[in-house]
Amino acid sequence: MNNLELIKIASQIRRDIVRMVSNVSSGHPGGSLGCADFLTLLYFDLMKHNPKSFEMTGSEEDIFYLSNGHISPVWYSVLARAGYFPINELSSFRKISSRLQGHPSTDKGLPGIRMASGSLGQGLSVGIGNAQVKKLNGDKQLVYTLHGDGELQEGQIWEAAMYAAFHKVDNLIATIDFNGRQIDGDVDDVMSLGDLKLKWQAFGWEVLVMNGHDYENMKDTLSQAKELTGNGKPIVILMKTEMGMGVDFMMGTHKWHGVAPNPEQLQSALSQLEETLGDF
Amino acid sequence: MKEIQVYGQKDTRSGFGEGLAELARKNQKVVGLCADLTGSLKMNAFKDQNPERFFQVGIAEANMIGIAAGMAVAGMIPYTGTFANFSTGRVYDQIRQSVAYSKKNVKICASHAGLTLGEDGATHQILEDIGMMRMLPNMTVIVPADFNQTKAATIAIAEHEGPVYLRFGRPVMPVFTDSNAPFQIGKAEVLNEGVDVTIIACGHLVWKSIEAAQELSKKGISVDLINMHTIKPLDEKAILDSVEKTSCVVTAEEHMMNGGLGDAVAQVLSRKKPCPHEYVAVNDSFGESGKPMELMKKYGIDTLDIVAAVNKVISRK
Numbered sequence: 001m002n003n004l005e006l007i008k009i010a011s012q013i014r015r016d017i018v019r020m021v022s023n024v025s026s027g028h029p030g031g032s033l034g035c036a037d038f039l040t041l042l043y044f045d046l047m048k049h050n051p052k053s054f055e056m057t058g059s060e061e062d063i064f065y066l067s068n069g070h071i072s073p074v075w076y077s078v079l080a081r082a083g084y085f086p087i088n089e090l091s092s093f094r095k096i097s098s099r100l101q102g103h104p105s106t107d108k109g110l111p112g113i114r115m116a117s118g119s120l121g122q123g124l125s126v127g128i129g130n131a132q133v134k135k136l137n138g139d140k141q142l143v144y145t146l147h148g149d150g151e152l153q154e155g156q157i158w159e160a161a162m163y164a165a166f167h168k169v170d171n172l173i174a175t176i177d178f179n180g181r182q183i184d185g186d187v188d189d190v191m192s193l194g195d196l197k198l199k200w201q202a203f204g205w206e207v208l209v210m211n212g213h214d215y216e217n218m219k220d221t222l223s224q225a226k227e228l229t230g231n232g233k234p235i236v237i238l239m240k241t242e243m244g245m246g247v248d249f250m251m252g253t254h255k256w257h258g259v260a261p262n263p264e265q266l267q268s269a270l271s272q273l274e275e276t277l278g279d280f
Numbered sequence: 281m282k283e284i285q286v287y288g289q290k291d292t293r294s295g296f297g298e299g300l301a302e303l304a305r306k307n308q309k310v311v312g313l314c315a316d317l318t319g320s321l322k323m324n325a326f327k328d329q330n331p332e333r334f335f336q337v338g339i340a341e342a343n344m345i346g347i348a349a350g351m352a353v354a355g356m357i358p359y360t361g362t363f364a365n366f367s368t369g370r371v372y373d374q375i376r377q378s379v380a381y382s383k384k385n386v387k388i389c390a391s392h393a394g395l396t397l398g399e400d401g402a403t404h405q406i407l408e409d410i411g412m413m414r415m416l417p418n419m420t421v422i423v424p425a426d427f428n429q430t431k432a433a434t435i436a437i438a439e440h441e442g443p444v445y446l447r448f449g450r451p452v453m454p455v456f457t458d459s460n461a462p463f464q465i466g467k468a469e470v471l472n473e474g475v476d477v478t479i480i481a482c483g484h485l486v487w488k489s490i491e492a493a494q495e496l497s498k499k500g501i502s503v504d505l506i507n508m509h510t511i512k513p514l515d516e517k518a519i520l521d522s523v524e525k526t527s528c529v530v531t532a533e534e535h536m537m538n539g540g541l542g543d544a545v546a547q548v549l550s551r552k553k554p555c556p557h558e559y560v561a562v563n564d565s566f567g568e569s570g571k572p573m574e575l576m577k578k579y580g581i582d583t584l585d586i587v588a589a590v591n592k593v594i595s596r597k
Contacts, residue, residue, distance in 0.1 A: 057355040065350075106382045114353045116382045119373050125346020126353070126378060133311075133354035136332065156374070159343035167335070 001045045003215040008276040010040040014246045015279060016077035016090055018269045021260040024094040030256040031148060032074035034179050034241040038212050039078045046222055048141055051083035054111035062141045063130055065115060067123020068148035069103040076100050084112035090280040121154025124174060128164050131172040142229060145174045150182030153191050164234040165204025173225045174236045179243040181254035196238060205236045212241035247272055281497035282472045284490050287455045290427035292448035293391040297322025299434030300359060304330050307438055313348055314361040315341045321361035321391050341366045342374050349378035352385045357438050364393035364447055365406035372412055379443045380416040387437050389446045394534035395579055396451040396484055396572035405567035411539020413445040414512045420444045420465060421512040425486035427455045429509060432463035440465055451572040454487050466510045468518035474502030477590050478522040478529045482508050482541050485532040485581060492586035511541055516548050523553050528593045532560040532586050556596035558589040
């Protein structure tokens with residue numbers, strides 16, 4: 001898919017995100033907006049997947065796990081826009097009896113979701129397990145995971161990082177949403193991650209860096225990442241993003257991590273985001 | 281008292297090891313994960329026979345649970361192995377989110393449960409695990425009584441789609457269940473029929489309860505003895521049918537009084553058939569180093585404690 005089409009889809013997804021969280025006055029718009037371009041690229045261009053006939057095992061498909069489950073709005077919007085479930089279901093986000101739980105869940109059978117996430121640090125292990133079964137079964141498709149940078153403060157991430165390198169889980173591409181912000185402030189102020197590139201390299205991973213808002217750069221980097229698969233090392237991409245990307249007053253701060261815009265703020269946000277595919 | 285045949289002396293963890301190896305020969309979807317305790321969990325036969333399906337995770341239990349959950353998504357039946365302490369308390373949140381809430385077909389196999397782990401002491405002697413696991417929605421909780429039953433349960437749980445917590449232990453104990461007996465999840469086993477008192481036990485305390493019932497029968501007290509190998513789902517009918525005859529209950533378990541088998545039984549009794557009930561369990565205390573049987577005696581979960589509880593509960597009728 002060409003970049004212009006992807007940009008149009010992402011604009012609609014950003015509209016969905018701010019409308020969903022504003023609708024229920026809760027949810028996490030900041031990171032969702034920041035990852036809108038990456039998830040659009042994954043689901044509309046990169047991954048081999050079957051939105052119309054979702055199967056839990058996902059054999060012979062590329063698999064995606066959202067480990068930082070609080071950015072569920074962007075995932076739900078992308079899944080709906082890709083055809084996993086009706087677009088108008090986005091209006092049920094965080095409401096009673098909805099399949100679109102505050103954090104992603106398999107509990108109510110929402111197509112496209114294979115694992116609950118929200119309690120941080122667990123998705124890399126899950127992705128590794130899935131990737132190892134793919135290898136066991138001779139399934140050539142890949143497993144993708146997404147993590148917040150703040151999430152890397154969880155110890156389980158590093159248990160998983162050590163394991164994946166030792167066991168040569170080389171059919172896995174993990175991406176870090178490297179926006180430098182978390183709820184309490186800048187990551188460097190809350191709990192610095194140090195030299196993240198060196199850390200992953202020291203754990204035995206191939207490390208790539210990309211700009212999560214530049215489609216050409218993302219396509220090149222992900223293509224390089226795919227070429228690196230099968231070489232005995234897991235791959236991680238440090239994806240530079242801007243929390244709140246696309247809405248001027250949500251950018252440059254950590255404050256919109258988990259705060260929903262009020263009706264006036266929503267109107268301001270929507271005025272900055274083109275409606276390209278029709279609102280839900 | 282019905283005669284209970286003893287087939288030998290073995291540890292329940294070896295039942296797990298044998299069961300897993302046998303199961304894996306028939307079921308190619310079974311994978312095994314272990315956190316640096318392959319020998320202690322008796323997983324070596326499985327590992328040697330299925331090197332491509334065995335995954336050493338090192339001392340990283342949280343990661344092990346997550347990997348198992350991911351393998352289950354992809355259609356495998358993962359069996360994780362480590363001590364009960366590291367299988368539950370250490371990884372409760374991983375089990376809660378990635379296994380129980382997500383309904384993944386992971387079998388959490390936990391050895392060295394309870395006081396009978398022995399000399400390693402309280403850091404390793406978990407007495408809260410049954411409580412933690414039975415509180416989780418979607419979780420099945422199984423505590424087999426001896427070697428044969430642990431082996432049978434290990435094989436049977438592969439046919440159950442969903443999360444299972446399988447708890448077993450370290451000490452060598454009498455083997456008294458039939459090696460050919462099929463294991464049925466949620467179906468209690470009546471070991472002796474009696475009219476004076478119901479004893480409901482699980483794990484190593486089933487044998488202790490048999491000894492207690494034999495002692496009591498010498499004094500003319502007949503015991504309805506139930507091996508409650510499945511704590512969840514609990515066989516309520518077996519409890520109520522028995523209490524209909526005896527009108528009093530003693531529960532016996534190698535677990536904290538809070539949250540274990542006794543509390544599960546008490547919930548049934550309080551709602552459906554209130555009657556005197558005494559607990560044989562550890563009373564809000566950590567364990568300590570010592571020999572398994574010394575610890576059972578010191579912490580009040582030995583044969584004579586069951587006898588005393590029976591006398592007390594009958595006096596309350």
